[in-house]
Amino acid sequence: xxxxxxxxxxxxxxxxxxxxxxxxxxxxxxxxxxxxxxxxxxxxxxxxxxxxxxxxxxxxxxxxxxxxxxxxxxxxxxxxxxxxxxxxxxxxxxxxxxxxxxxxxxxxxxxxxxxxxxxxxxxxxxxxxxxxxxxxxxxxxxxxxxxxxxxxxxxxxxxxxxxxxxxxxxxxxxxxxxxxxxxxxxxxxxxxxxxxxxxxxxxxxxxxxxxxxxxxxxxxxxxxxxxxxxxxxxxxxxxxxxxxxxxxxxxxxxxxxxxxxxxxxxxxxxxxxxxxxxxxxxxxxxxxxxxxxxxxxxxxxxxxxxxxxxxxxxxxxxxxxxxxxxxxxxxxxxxxxxxxxxxxxxxxxxxxxxxxxxxxxxxxxxxxxxxxxxxxxxxxxxxxxxxxxxxxxxxxxxxxxxxxxxxxxxxxxxxxxxxxxxxxxxxxxxxxxxxxxxxxxxxxxxxxxxxxxxxxxxxxxxxxxxxxxxxxxxxxxxxxxxxxxxxxxxxxxxxxxxxxxxxxxxxxxxxxxxxxxxxxxxxxxxxxxxxxxxxxxxxxxxxxxxxxxxxxxxxxxxxxxxxxxxxxxxxxxxxxxxxxxxxxxxxxxxxxxxxxx
Amino acid sequence: xxxxxxxxxxxxxxxxxxxxxxxxxxxxxxxxxxxxxxxxxxxxxxxxxxxxxxxxxxxxxxxxxxxxxxxxxxxxxxxxxxxxxxxxxxxxxxxxxxxxxxxxxxxxxxxxxxxxxxxxxxxxxxxxxxxxxxxxxxxxxxxxxxxxxxxxxxxxxxxxxxxxxxxxxxxxxxxxxxxxxxxxxxxxxxxxxxxxxxxxxxxxxxxxxxxxxxxxxxxxxxxxxxxxxxxxxxxxxxxxxxxxxxxxxxxxxxxxxxxxxxxxxxxxxxxxxxxxxxxxxxxxxxxxxxxxxxxx
Numbered sequence: 086x087x088x089x090x091x092x093x094x095x096x097x098x099x100x101x102x103x104x105x106x107x108x109x110x111x112x113x114x115x116x117x118x119x120x121x122x123x124x125x126x127x128x129x130x131x132x133x134x135x136x137x138x139x140x141x142x143x144x145x146x147x148x149x150x151x152x153x154x155x156x157x158x159x160x161x162x163x164x165x166x167x168x169x170x171x172x173x174x175x176x177x178x179x180x181x182x183x184x185x186x187x188x189x190x191x192x193x194x195x196x197x198x199x200x201x202x203x204x205x206x207x208x209x210x211x212x213x214x215x216x217x218x219x220x221x222x223x224x225x226x227x228x229x230x231x232x233x234x235x236x237x238x239x240x241x242x243x244x245x246x247x248x249x250x251x252x253x254x255x256x257x258x259x260x261x262x263x264x265x266x267x268x269x270x271x272x273x274x275x276x277x278x279x280x281x282x283x284x285x286x287x288x289x290x291x292x293x294x295x296x297x298x299x300x301x302x303x304x305x306x307x308x309x310x311x312x313x314x315x316x317x318x319x320x321x322x323x324x325x326x327x328x329x330x331x332x333x334x335x336x337x338x339x340x341x342x343x344x345x346x347x348x349x350x351x352x353x354x355x356x357x358x359x360x361x362x363x364x365x366x367x368x369x370x371x372x373x374x375x376x377x378x379x380x381x382x383x384x385x386x387x388x389x390x391x392x393x394x395x396x397x398x399x400x401x402x403x404x405x406x407x408x409x410x411x412x413x414x415x416x417x418x419x420x421x422x423x424x425x426x427x428x429x430x431x432x433x434x435x436x437x438x439x440x441x442x443x444x445x446x447x448x449x450x451x452x453x454x455x456x457x458x459x460x461x462x463x464x465x466x467x468x469x470x471x472x473x474x475x476x477x478x479x480x481x482x483x484x485x486x487x488x489x490x491x492x493x494x495x496x497x498x499x500x501x502x503x504x505x506x507x508x509x510x511x512x513x514x515x516x517x518x519x520x521x522x523x524x525x526x527x528x529x530x531x532x533x534x535x536x537x538x539x540x541x542x543x544x545x546x547x548x549x550x551x552x553x554x555x556x557x558x559x560x561x562x563x564x565x566x567x568x569x570x571x572x573x574x575x576x577x578x579x580x581x582x583x584x585x586x587x588x589x590x591x592x593x594x595x596x597x598x599x600x601x602x603x604x605x606x607x608x609x610x611x612x613x614x615x616x617x618x619x620x621x622x623x624x625x626x627x628x629x630x631x632x633x634x635x636x637x638x639x640x641x642x643x644x645x646x647x648x649x650x651x652x653x654x655x656x657x658x659x660x661x662x663x664x665x666x667x668x669x670x671x672x673x674x675x676x677x678x679x680x681x682x
Numbered sequence: 683x684x685x686x687x688x689x690x691x692x693x694x695x696x697x698x699x700x701x702x703x704x705x706x707x708x709x710x711x712x713x714x715x716x717x718x719x720x721x722x723x724x725x726x727x728x729x730x731x732x733x734x735x736x737x738x739x740x741x742x743x744x745x746x747x748x749x750x751x752x753x754x755x756x757x758x759x760x761x762x763x764x765x766x767x768x769x770x771x772x773x774x775x776x777x778x779x780x781x782x783x784x785x786x787x788x789x790x791x792x793x794x795x796x797x798x799x800x801x802x803x804x805x806x807x808x809x810x811x812x813x814x815x816x817x818x819x820x821x822x823x824x825x826x827x828x829x830x831x832x833x834x835x836x837x838x839x840x841x842x843x844x845x846x847x848x849x850x851x852x853x854x855x856x857x858x859x860x861x862x863x864x865x866x867x868x869x870x871x872x873x874x875x876x877x878x879x880x881x882x883x884x885x886x887x888x889x890x891x892x893x894x895x896x897x898x899x900x901x902x903x904x905x906x907x908x909x910x911x912x913x914x915x916x917x918x919x920x921x922x923x924x925x926x927x928x929x930x931x932x933x934x935x936x937x938x939x940x941x942x943x944x945x946x947x948x949x950x951x952x953x954x955x956x957x958x959x960x961x962x963x964x965x966x967x968x969x970x971x972x973x974x975x976x977x978x
Contacts (some may be wrong), residue, residue: 461977500959
């Protein structure tokens, strides 16, 4: 980012030490000042203890990753100091409780150690969380922000808990702010302010909101990290938005309840992670056979099995490609960030209603639990809702056939309750009336006809969604290819590579199925050196790309340690592939994860 | 959505589906099918207002033999899908149907949870104590010692008790019927459909092909009707005691009914504006602005 302000800081401690609240307060302060941010929270599957490391990056322009550099750390425990103090770049600072934390010795040059006599500053308060508020005061002082800004933010944050709590927090923050003013040196560049205030959301918020905007009337789920945030958003907003939200006994139930609601005419969505999606798969095929529109969301986490529940991965691609028995049509899409996830949910609902088939939105922990700034005007809360060929008014049936063979393959869909159109939606193969052909006489010609009818529905898909396009100089030395959440980090890595004199363009793939094979082949055939960047071990996207295009590529950059790509990981990979390839084994470069969380 | 045309009073035959049942001659499921068609007619239902949702198995072919809306879903999932139908449009009469393997075995989890949810679905289980469509294996309701293709030396397990299971899981209407007693079954099914809440009717429905133990004769020798025994369905303890009987006497009729438990949809404020399937999808400007404001 070359606009003169790029600031990243982290708050580290154990679960239960209250990291989320200061994180939220700061995020609100930034977006109200019109600043963009991206926050990544590294944590474990534990409610108390463990190690949490929340990184927030602030910029005047859009930021799509938490970046490479850390300028400030608030260490709430010794562990954070020991692990991370060394990552703070020269000119940076470390804030810590000097009563209980010993400064690390492996610091980089010119680091300001901001030890706080917490006992003294908090009048020996027994409330351990107030030290976080003191530290907030220190942080805001170092960032060159007026105290009144923090005072306002704290008042907003705590007003529901009463004036006493507000006063206590404001006083503690003031003490920290004053102490910093007297004892530390603020960063040379003060936190800027831009005219237009922004908003803040997570990817899961965006998925839930996308559903609400798309007219979802029924949301059903079983809690599973990192998809639970969608359920929380939906549950919290359900009554206000007129959405029925139900938590069901398991994901098998969730998917099947979704089928019932979808069939009955309610726009229906369910979100889960890979394990839950595994349980939903039989219902996915049933949605195809019964031609019911339902949107499934798989928020990927590191697998297999229970895996690493709080870490990210792009490891479910082949699961969603092959989910459910049989050979059938589905839509799969992998958005790049929160706003894209919002728009994609909206788009998907119109597509599934049009094509009467299931769709899978493939998110991951990085998007879903990432916190993004967003321009509120960019969120289209009242998009066009197109329910497709839906019969909602009763009348004479005129020989209505639910699964009528049509040129487009799409048969007008009557929903239960509509007079004169009653039929049975079956999971068995059936004829145009919905009558089973698996009993008595199977009729191979009818079977063929029905398979082809369903398949034909998606033949117009490419008219409706955008093909991926090459970004960057056409004649670049390197083309970086990725899907879903890697788009932003690849873009930022390209900037760094350009500064190193390497020209790079990128191809970001979003729509997985149906796949724009022709467009992608056309682009990749012209590229000089193609490297695929993906967040898994075996190169799932590469294998998919090869199966769809027949193309092989020049190399890979893959990461599967649970932590997301940072720009330097991709830069390292590209440089190594272009150089002596010391880090490349069997065509694959695996970047080194420096920050251990 | 509802039509205003006055339709002539419907008869049981108006609830017959487009195809004839392909069950084995003598199958107990015929008795249930007849009772369901009569019950719907006698209750004044219209085919388009009823959705019959089944799983997989011989008995799960039921929706195809009715003229109502239907869904012939996956093995074990009838109750889950039916729940979705009822959530989306609670004005519909929703009947879930299937066999003992479908409902008490592979779908057992949904059975327990749908019961406690007290959603207004009538669940008709055609219990033949055998897996018929897979040609005769042990089922969760097969008796101990029963010899089947998968238990050639006799079943080592004890059978599930659907009646006590339903009562213990909070079902507000629990009954048992016998497909050989058509009139009594009809009356039981009508009461089940009219009950506002989850209702189970465990229908003893002999499999004449694969179960040679639990035959029509077996049941005729043992069945006693609860109403003739002076049983009070509001008496929970008596219901549980009666439900434990099997070897010498088997009771049919309504074991348990609690009319005072609110259904799920009665408690859902979102449904005050009518079925969600009929509500206008999308957000108003006011709703949108409130959501965005909270993000800033």
